[in-house]
Amino acid sequence: MRDRITAFLVLLPSLVAVGIFVYGFIGQNLYVSLSDWGKNPAQALAEKPTLHFVGLSNYRELFTGFVDVRFRQSVVNLIFFTLFFMAGSLGLGLLLAVALDQSPRGEGFFRTVFLFPMALSFVVTGTIWRWLLQPQGGVNVLPTLLGLPPWSFPWLTTREQVLVFDWNQLPFYTALVVGLVLLYVAYRAHREGEGKRRLYALLSGGLLLLWAFTLGRSAHLLPYPEPHGFSLALVGVILAAMWQMSGYTMALYLAGLRGIPVEVLEAAKVDGATPWQTYRHVILPLLAPITLSAMIVLGHIALKIFDLIFAMAGLDYAPTDVPAIYMYLLAFRGNQFAKGAAIGILLLLLVAVVVVPYLASQLRKEVRR
Amino acid sequence: MRKWLWVLGMALGLSALAQTGKLEIFSWWAGDEGPALEALIRLYKQKYPGVEVINATVTGGAGVNAKAVLKTRMLGGDPPDTFQVHAGMELIGTWVVANRMEDLTPLFRQEGWLQAFPKGLIDLISYKGGIWSVPVNIHRSNVMWYIPAKLREWGVNPPRTWAEFLATCETLKRKGLQAPLALGENWTQQHLWESVALAMLGADGWNNLWNGKLKFTDPKAVAVWETFGKVLDCANKDAAGLSWQQAVDRVVQGQAAFNIMGDWAAGYMATTLKLKPGTDFAWAPSPGTQGVFMMLSDSFGLPKGAKNRQNALNWLRLVGSKEGQDTFNPLKGSIAARLDSDPAKYNAYGQAAMRDWKSNRIVGSLVHGAVAPESFMSQFGTVMEIFLQTKSPQAAANAAQAIADQVGLGR
Numbered sequence: 198m199r200d201r202i203t204a205f206l207v208l209l210p211s212l213v214a215v216g217i218f219v220y221g222f223i224g225q226n227l228y229v230s231l232s233d234w235g236k237n238p239a240q241a242l243a244e245k246p247t248l249h250f251v252g253l254s255n256y257r258e259l260f261t262g263f264v265d266v267r268f269r270q271s272v273v274n275l276i277f278f279t280l281f282f283m284a285g286s287l288g289l290g291l292l293l294a295v296a297l298d299q300s301p302r303g304e305g306f307f308r309t310v311f312l313f314p315m316a317l318s319f320v321v322t323g324t325i326w327r328w329l330l331q332p333q334g335g336v337n338v339l340p341t342l343l344g345l346p347p348w349s350f351p352w353l354t355t356r357e358q359v360l361v362f363d364w365n366q367l368p369f370y371t372a373l374v375v376g377l378v379l380l381y382v383a384y385r386a387h388r389e390g391e392g393k394r395r396l397y398a399l400l401s402g403g404l405l406l407l408w409a410f411t412l413g414r415s416a417h418l419l420p421y422p423e424p425h426g427f428s429l430a431l432v433g434v435i436l437a438a439m440w441q442m443s444g445y446t447m448a449l450y451l452a453g454l455r456g457i458p459v460e461v462l463e464a465a466k467v468d469g470a471t472p473w474q475t476y477r478h479v480i481l482p483l484l485a486p487i488t489l490s491a492m493i494v495l496g497h498i499a500l501k502i503f504d505l506i507f508a509m510a511g512l513d514y515a516p517t518d519v520p521a522i523y524m525y526l527l528a529f530r531g532n533q534f535a536k537g538a539a540i541g542i543l544l545l546l547l548v549a550v551v552v553v554p555y556l557a558s559q560l561r562k563e564v565r566r
Numbered sequence: 567m568r569k570w571l572w573v574l575g576m577a578l579g580l581s582a583l584a585q586t587g588k589l590e591i592f593s594w595w596a597g598d599e600g601p602a603l604e605a606l607i608r609l610y611k612q613k614y615p616g617v618e619v620i621n622a623t624v625t626g627g628a629g630v631n632a633k634a635v636l637k638t639r640m641l642g643g644d645p646p647d648t649f650q651v652h653a654g655m656e657l658i659g660t661w662v663v664a665n666r667m668e669d670l671t672p673l674f675r676q677e678g679w680l681q682a683f684p685k686g687l688i689d690l691i692s693y694k695g696g697i698w699s700v701p702v703n704i705h706r707s708n709v710m711w712y713i714p715a716k717l718r719e720w721g722v723n724p725p726r727t728w729a730e731f732l733a734t735c736e737t738l739k740r741k742g743l744q745a746p747l748a749l750g751e752n753w754t755q756q757h758l759w760e761s762v763a764l765a766m767l768g769a770d771g772w773n774n775l776w777n778g779k780l781k782f783t784d785p786k787a788v789a790v791w792e793t794f795g796k797v798l799d800c801a802n803k804d805a806a807g808l809s810w811q812q813a814v815d816r817v818v819q820g821q822a823a824f825n826i827m828g829d830w831a832a833g834y835m836a837t838t839l840k841l842k843p844g845t846d847f848a849w850a851p852s853p854g855t856q857g858v859f860m861m862l863s864d865s866f867g868l869p870k871g872a873k874n875r876q877n878a879l880n881w882l883r884l885v886g887s888k889e890g891q892d893t894f895n896p897l898k899g900s901i902a903a904r905l906d907s908d909p910a911k912y913n914a915y916g917q918a919a920m921r922d923w924k925s926n927r928i929v930g931s932l933v934h935g936a937v938a939p940e941s942f943m944s945q946f947g948t949v950m951e952i953f954l955q956t957k958s959p960q961a962a963a964n965a966a967q968a969i970a971d972q973v974g975l976g977r
Contacts, residue, residue: 238941238973242640242664264968267948332804354806356955512630513752514806515951529634531944532660 230538290446323508326437361426372409592646602897652935659939669696686928699865748822765854778976791959833899862934
């Protein structure tokens with residue numbers, strides 16, 4: 198009993214501090230995001246601004262308002278950036294790890310070299326890569342070393358977009374994706390022989406798809422088409438981010454590869470598995486938990502990215518914009534504090550979507566133990 | 567040993583007695599502009615030797631970082647004694663409407679500044695019967711820069727209207743010059759836009775845009791975007807990656823014929839690149855804006871609750887004086903806001919600008935904070951992005967009007 202009280206007393210200060218400085222401020226930010234702070238310039242920076250409660254109108258404006266087209270592009274940018282950055286870092290890290298796992302000569306040297314970029318800050322990485330990706334210098338002159346004409350790819354300055362879709366169709370796409378996921382869940386339930394889950398998943402998935410293809414096509418967010426896509430100017434940013442983080446995934450994967458018991462690999466060899474089959478059916482499945490942890494870390498880095506883009510392309514260039522940058526612009530240059538707070542809350546939700554399921558599964562594991 | 571300590575203690579005590587407080591000056595003048603501020607501070611120290619001056623500079627072009635720091639300090643109840651700000655709506659729309667600044671009209675009366683500064687400037691820094699900051703310098707926004715020798719080589723003259731400009735552009739393109747107009751990153755594109763808009767709307771139309779009498783969706787204002795689009799076709803495609811200095815470099819190196827930039831470009835070419843104004847490089851009002859001086863000005867204001875109010879007032883007095891302005895401006899590469907400044911202290915470009923400053927019609931710049939509040943300016947970048955992405959004059963005009971309504975422009 199006394200131990201418990203001591204433990205509680207020792208924890209109390211940090212509990213109070215976290216309660217105020219983390220959750221209290223999140224709460225205050227939420228409150229600001231539901232207010233109109235910044236709409237009236239006379240109140241924006243007044244000594245004691247009077248705030249009015251306006252409900253979700255800041256959020257509605259961000260997703261459907263006429264002037265916030267840049268926010269929508271930044272969300273699309275963020276999603277593509279996260280996808281390509283994670284896939285790239287994981288793939289490259291795995292390749293490097295597998296190469297180092299063959300125990301080449303000078304392994305320690307290469308390990309240090311590959312891990313080194315992680316020691317730099319994103320601002321340094323961004324500055325270096327901005328120089329490398331200049332239109333008339335850097336990597337564009339590489340082919341001239343072989344006597345070829347230089348590339349003329351405008352890495353960070355292009356306005357071209359690929360994979361363009363209409364923002365208006367977002368309800369349709371969302372229903373489509375969720376419906377397909379539910380069908381997949383139903384399929385899994387079918388294979389595992391869980392009748393109830395199969396029925397519910399099939400039913401709700403089917404309903405969603407039905408809605409998508411009938412009413413969903415005419416449910417529009419905006420009164421006019423608004424194309425968004427993956428802007429090619431992000432390719433340079435993704436390259437720099439991969440350069441920075443693939444050493445980290447390499448280290449994780451290398452530890453995982455070294456942790457696989459030799460007996461398992463020998464058993465596979467005895468069973469007559471080719472190296473490729475060993476990787477496909479033995480090693481990669483054993484690395485799955487590592488991939489998950491790496492995805493969590495990379496995912497939340499990607500969602501919070503600000504400094505790298507700040508250093509590479511600046512704040513004002515919409516083709517490389519992400520919500521964190523738009524938030525900074527709105528709040529600290531435009532004095533639109535409520536709208537900035539709303540973006541902050543949206544980012545928090547996005548990160549939570551990535552991190553919370555992971556934390557929950559970890560917690561459950563610990564309880565089981 | 568003990569005696570030595572005692573002497574030191576006495577000296578410290580004496581110097582503390584001699585001081586009559588402090589003065590914190592908040593600005594974004596570092597690097598090239600640092601020496602000009604230093605000179606002004608030296609002058610202040612000569613006049614008020616007891617005051618300890620704290621030079622609180624936050625680096626970053628056009629004050630992008632400084633403004634964020636200033637906001638944090640003001641909201642946190644720790645205002646600097648005086649701070650640098652672009653004269654006009656950037657100050658008024660942010661800090662004056664929020665009731666955070668002191669009215670400086672008494673100071674202007676006392677020092678006779680109502681006559682020393684031109685009326686057009688006084689109008690731009692006035693709001694609701696008060697005058698809110700002391701302008702220390704004047705820059706001109708609507709200037710076109712070129713290299714006379716290069717133009718002779720190509721056989722073209724500096725264009726006097728945008729129609730002429732487009733024709734000249736075609737000629738130059740036929741002669742193999744890919745991008746006759748050198749352009750830089752986002753804000754320099756907005757800078758180009760304001761020169762086009764001033765030419766298309768005229769000085770009155772330009773002012774009406776900001777007092778709400780002329781809508782952005784008016785056919786006349788939409789036509790600005792159309793012309794602007796055509797002008798952009800004459801510019802380099804990698805603009806987003808270039809600083810304004812790099813854009814000027816293209817003109818100097820003969821890769822482009824013209825650049826529209828504020829007159830800090832003259833300082834860059836004359837001081838940094840060591841070119842002779844008037845012969846090595848030359849200038850003209852941007853096409854279609856002859857007789858109009860689109861100005862921007864750095865100024866100092868007095869926030870309410872300044873800890874050393876009297877010292878700050880003395881600083882403002884110095885900043886607005888003939889002596890202060892003639893110390894500061896030749897080093898900064900700008901001209902004095904006062905009409906009675908000494909031309910002998912300035913180079914050929916500065917003297918030409920001073921003549922225009924006295925005789926031309928004065929209007930304010932958008933990008934540099936004179937005519938629109940921050941809440942509009944920061945979102946005007948988004949309007950520019952909408953136009954560059956869609957190439958649609960109507961879409962850009964609609965977006966600009968939506969933002970103008972949202973921030974209550976002209977109200």
